[in-house]
Amino acid sequence: MRDVRLREWRVRDAPAVLRAFEAPDLRTQAAWPVVTLKDAEGWIASWAGVGHAFAVTLDDVVVGNVAVVGIDAHDNGWVSYWVVPEARGRGVAVAATELLARWAFEERGLFRLELGHRTNNRASCRVATKAGFLPEGIERGKVRHDGLRYDVERHARLATDPPGADLGSMLRCVPGTP
Template identity: 75%
Template sequence: MVHIRLRKWRESDAPVVLRAFQAPDLRRQASWPVVTLQDAVGWISSWPGAGHAFAVTAEGRVVGNVAVSGIDDQGNGWVSYWVVPEARGRGIAVAATRLLARWAFDERGLLRLELRHRTDNPASCRVATKAGFRPQGVEHGRLGDEGVPYAVERHARLATD
């Protein structure tokens, strides 16, 4: 297993963000199209106030993102993650999601973390379950890419898990 670390995003990481969002499966992960270096800088700078996003590093290189956002007054937050295509299959997303959960529970005092993934994305489901997020059910017609609804599976992890 690769040793990974989480750190704050830096403006100098913009080329990695731009390259990541060129992958077909990651294009829909951004709130807006990330097609220029300036878009990538904007993506990085959009996180403060919207949530907590961390660059995932492996062997000193940025290879992904983990974030918790949508934090509410009851101590709930939404988790998201992605790993660049060339770094997948090495357990990086699982390890990063576990680290993020521990940080969210210990440092932010959150009680419950949730995430969703499309049901046609079994790799994301494996990440969620290996990171300790238990399945909570399927929501049909929940997410829409280009107006097309998809079924999503919801997972959750509690601070007491």
């Protein structure tokens, strides 16, 4: 998808962030509730010094976020992504995650990128595999949301993996998940 671009977050993106976190499934993607413009500005500012977060734009409109954080001494980083509901199903998250991986490997010099998704989140699994992240295993009871514990499937992509490899056709996400 050629119209997907990554750029630094700007304070003036706060209204787009606020709208994004109104989506029920995105409300838990922030460390605190994002319910005001001030909260959204704080969310943008919170990325300073903790990693690299980029606004995902489609035709110059902010539609998501991709980030790599937790960069360690071994040149590993942790990837996260989200896309607003109205931009889903169009390859935006896959394109943005591929762009982030290319940037992390080529510009930041990382070697290994990891990500995880709840095993009941098939859409996130498809994004990961289509962006070239191989599944590596299940972390049982890893996260808690609304008092319930969920297993997480971990994926990773190495700098030496072939670029643009769509592993979705070769790999299944966790068998038996919806």
